Amino acid sequence: MSESSGAKRMSIIVTKGTLDWAYPPFILSTTAAAMGLDVTLFFTFYGLPLLLKDLDLKMSPLGNPAMKMPMAGMHMGMPNVMSMIPGVDAGATVMMKNMMKKKGVASIPELRELAIESGVRMIACQMTMDLFEYKLEDMIEGIELGGAATYIEVATQSEINLFI
Amino acid sequence: MADQTLDAKGLNCPLPILKAKKALSAMSPGATLEVLATDPGAVKDFQAFARTTGHELVESSTEGNVFRFVLKHKA
Numbered sequence: 001m002s003e004s005s006g007a008k009r010m011s012i013i014v015t016k017g018t019l020d021w022a023y024p025p026f027i028l029s030t031t032a033a034a035m036g037l038d039v040t041l042f043f044t045f046y047g048l049p050l051l052l053k054d055l056d057l058k059m060s061p062l063g064n065p066a067m068k069m070p071m072a073g074m075h076m077g078m079p080n081v082m083s084m085i086p087g088v089d090a091g092a093t094v095m096m097k098n099m100m101k102k103k104g105v106a107s108i109p110e111l112r113e114l115a116i117e118s119g120v121r122m123i124a125c126q127m128t129m130d131l132f133e134y135k136l137e138d139m140i141e142g143i144e145l146g147g148a149a150t151y152i153e154v155a156t157q158s159e160i161n162l163f164i
Numbered sequence: 165m166a167d168q169t170l171d172a173k174g175l176n177c178p179l180p181i182l183k184a185k186k187a188l189s190a191m192s193p194g195a196t197l198e199v200l201a202t203d204p205g206a207v208k209d210f211q212a213f214a215r216t217t218g219h220e221l222v223e224s225s226t227e228g229n230v231f232r233f234v235l236k237h238k239a
C-alpha cells in the first residue's frame with residue numbers, strides 16, 4: 001500500500017476490545033482492502049489489546065439489553081445481575097464463539113491475519129501503550145506507534161473515517 | 165466453464181468476498197472465477213464488490229440454496 005497508489009482510503013479509530021466489538025473494524029478493514037482501498041486502523045484505549053500477540057477476547061451481557069441469544073426457538077436476554085456470577089461472562093463468550101463457528105463467521109484471529117495479509121496499516125496509540133503499560137514486544141509484528149496527529153494526518157487523506 | 169472455482173459455501177460475511185479477492189489476485193486479466201456461496205448477503209455484496217473494484221460480475225444465479233457468481237478479472 002504505497003502513499004501514492006491513488007486508491008481511495010479509509011481509516012477507523014478502534015476503541016473497543018471485546019469479542020463482539022472487535023468484529024466491525026476487522027470486517028470493514030479486510031473488506032475495504034479487498035475492494036482496493038488503503039486502510040489504516042488506529043487502536044486506542046480498550047481497542048489496543050486487539051493488537052496483542054495472545055488474543056483473549058471476552059464479552060459480557062452486562063449492560064447490554066440488546067444482546068439476545070437464540071435459544072430454544074426464542075431470543076433470550078440476560079438480567080444484569082447474572083453477570084456478577086463467576087463464570088457467566090466466560091460462558092456467554094464460549095456460547096458466542098460456538099455460535100459464530102457454527103454459522104461460518106470468521107474468528108477475530110483469522111480476520112486479523114487477513115487484515116495483516118492485505119496490507120492494512122495498524123497504528124497503536126502511544127499514549128494508551130504508556131497509560132496501560134503495554135509493551136511493544138507483546139504486540140504483533142508490523143504495527144506502528146503513533147499519536148493523535150498521526151491519526152489526523154491519515155484522516156485528512158481518507159474518504160472514509162470511522163470511530164468504533 | 166469458469167477458469168477457476170471457489171467454494172465459499174457455509175462461509176459468512178465477509179469471507180466469500182475476501183476469499184474471492186484472494187483468488188482473483190492470483191489470476192490473469194480476463195480470467196473468470198466462479199464463486200459458490202450460501203450466504204444470502206453475498207448477492208448484493210458481489211454486485212458492490214464488482215462495481216467498486218472493476219472486476220466484472222458476468223453471472224449471478226441461484227441453484228437451490230446455493231448462490232453462484234462468475235467474476236471476470238478486469239483487464
